[in-house]
Amino acid sequence: xxxxxxxxRAGRSRNDxxxxxxxxRPRALCAGFPAMTEAAPPRGSRASHAVLAGFLGxxxxxxxxxxxxxxxxxxxxxxxxxxPAIALTITAxxxxxxxxxxxxxxxxxxxxxxxxxxLNILYYSLIEVLSGLAxxxxxxxxxxxxxxxxxxxxxxxxxxxxxxxxxPRWRGFLxxxxxxxxxxxxxxxxxxxxxxxxxxxxxxxxxxxxxxxxLTLFIRAKVKEPxxxxxxRTDWLTYRRAIFQNWRRFAYLVLxxxxxxxxxxxxxxxxxxxxxxxxxxxxxxxxDFTAFSMVGAIAGGLAFGYFSDRRGxxxxxxxxxxxxxxxxxxxxxxxxxxxxxxxGFLMQFMVQGAWGVIPAxxxxxxxxxLRGFFPGFAYQLGVLVAAGSxxxxxxxxxxxxxxxxxxxxxLVVLLLGALVISLGPEAHGAEFGRGGAAxxx
Numbered sequence: 001x002x003x004x005x006x007x008x009r010a011g012r013s014r015n016d017x018x019x020x021x022x023x024x025r026p027r028a029l030c031a032g033f034p035a036m037t038e039a040a041p042p043r044g045s046r047a048s049h050a051v052l053a054g055f056l057g058x059x060x061x062x063x064x065x066x067x068x069x070x071x072x073x074x075x076x077x078x079x080x081x082x083x084p085a086i087a088l089t090i091t092a093x094x095x096x097x098x099x100x101x102x103x104x105x106x107x108x109x110x111x112x113x114x115x116x117x118x119l120n121i122l123y124y125s126l127i128e129v130l131s132g133l134a135x136x137x138x139x140x141x142x143x144x145x146x147x148x149x150x151x152x153x154x155x156x157x158x159x160x161x162x163x164x165x166x167x168p169r170w171r172g173f174l175x176x177x178x179x180x181x182x183x184x185x186x187x188x189x190x191x192x193x194x195x196x197x198x199x200x201x202x203x204x205x206x207x208x209x210x211x212x213x214x215l216t217l218f219i220r221a222k223v224k225e226p227x228x229x230x231x232x233r234t235d236w237l238t239y240r241r242a243i244f245q246n247w248r249r250f251a252y253l254v255l256x257x258x259x260x261x262x263x264x265x266x267x268x269x270x271x272x273x274x275x276x277x278x279x280x281x282x283x284x285x286x287x288d289f290t291a292f293s294m295v296g297a298i299a300g301g302l303a304f305g306y307f308s309d310r311r312g313x314x315x316x317x318x319x320x321x322x323x324x325x326x327x328x329x330x331x332x333x334x335x336x337x338x339x340x341x342x343x344g345f346l347m348q349f350m351v352q353g354a355w356g357v358i359p360a361x362x363x364x365x366x367x368x369x370l371r372g373f374f375p376g377f378a379y380q381l382g383v384l385v386a387a388g389s390x391x392x393x394x395x396x397x398x399x400x401x402x403x404x405x406x407x408x409x410x411l412v413v414l415l416l417g418a419l420v421i422s423l424g425p426e427a428h429g430a431e432f433g434r435g436g437a438a439x440x441x
Contacts (some may be wrong), residue, residue, distance in 0.1 A: 177302060333403055
């Protein structure tokens with residue numbers, strides 16, 4: 001699929017041809033976005049800034065999401081409700097992420113990656129601060145719905161910016177680095193919970209979540225649009241046609257993202273509650289054990305991302321998930337604290353090992369014109385399908401132990417995820433901005 005507008009190529013004027021060349025793009029196309037016409041910095045610098053922006057955006061977004069998972073009980077007590085009701089606000093955030101992916105993804109394909117990313121970060125930072133001021137459960141629930149819109153918009157735009165800016169031979173490893181911003185956000189949330197909550201309660205945790213707004217200053221000053229976006233930008237008619245022409249690929253991406261979101265949310269969101277409610281851990285110990293599991297997640301994302309560069313995306317992801325199945329007994333049923341610590345580390349090493357491949361994998365499977373929209377929107381529709389994971393697990397734990405509920409849930413979704421990955425396509429090493437994804441392998 002080409003990157004030029006529909007219509008015969010013959011007879012196009014010199015100015016028409018130059019409209020698709022970033023060196024000759026008329027300023028009118030980027031009116032209101034002057035930074036898009038600035039001279040590009042050296043390629044290595046541009047790539048590092050793009051990866052750093054995507055990484056930090058996702059890290060701070062994840063921090064804002066995960067601080068809530070540590071304070072289900074105190075929020076429920078203050079609002080006069082129960083833990084499943086607070087867990088439902090996690091589901092609310094997951095359920096609205098597709099809206100943000102749709103809005104910010106379309107903006108990113110039309111106007112570039114930078115400006116939508118800046119607007120998105122400012123939006124979710126504001127909603128996070130307001131969540132800390134919520135006077136009751138209803139207001140808090142609505143704010144978490146709105147927060148999901150911001151969280152949904154960040155990943156797709158940040159991932160496309162980063163993946164389009166780096167060399168293909170490093171895409172898997174840097175994909176792992178980018179995705180593990182999510183794990184680092186979880187780790188930072190655990191640290192903030194350990195330091196802030198015992199002294200000041202749950203509300204200041206959400207005030208800290210306003211700090212990501214400062215990241216927009218770095219993006220505005222340092223980050224440039226990737227060349228692949230300039231080469232692939234097209235008119236709305238061709239853009240709409242490309243969406244419908246690739247609906248089968250999009251449907252598969254939604255199925256894939258639903259599978260891996262069931263896995264991540266099924267093994268992470270209720271884990272602090274499991275440590276507190278079933279294992280009797282203190283807030284400090286819960287924080288320490290959760291943080292250590294996120295160190296495993298970061299290591300796994302980098303390791304399997306690197307492995308995927310050499311042995312393929314599907315093989316790396318499938319291997320990680322099947323090893324996760326083997327680890328379920330250690331992860332949930334270990335009798336002693338040191339084994340619980342090891343089990344949490346290794347499970348997240350595998351879960352986020354598979355996830356570390358995702359940014360490269362689904363960006364490679366996405367057509368050039370649609371790379372701002374396709375990965376993020378498919379991702380968040382997958383999140384929508386899997387949004388009930390923490391609520392289901394909380395309800396299951398009323399009929400059995402947390403360990404039994406989470407272990408059974410993980411067994412099912414890990415096996416299904418490995419199957420979906422095995423049956424899907426791959427475009428390992430696709431050249432971005434050169435006419436679409438590489439051939440399936």
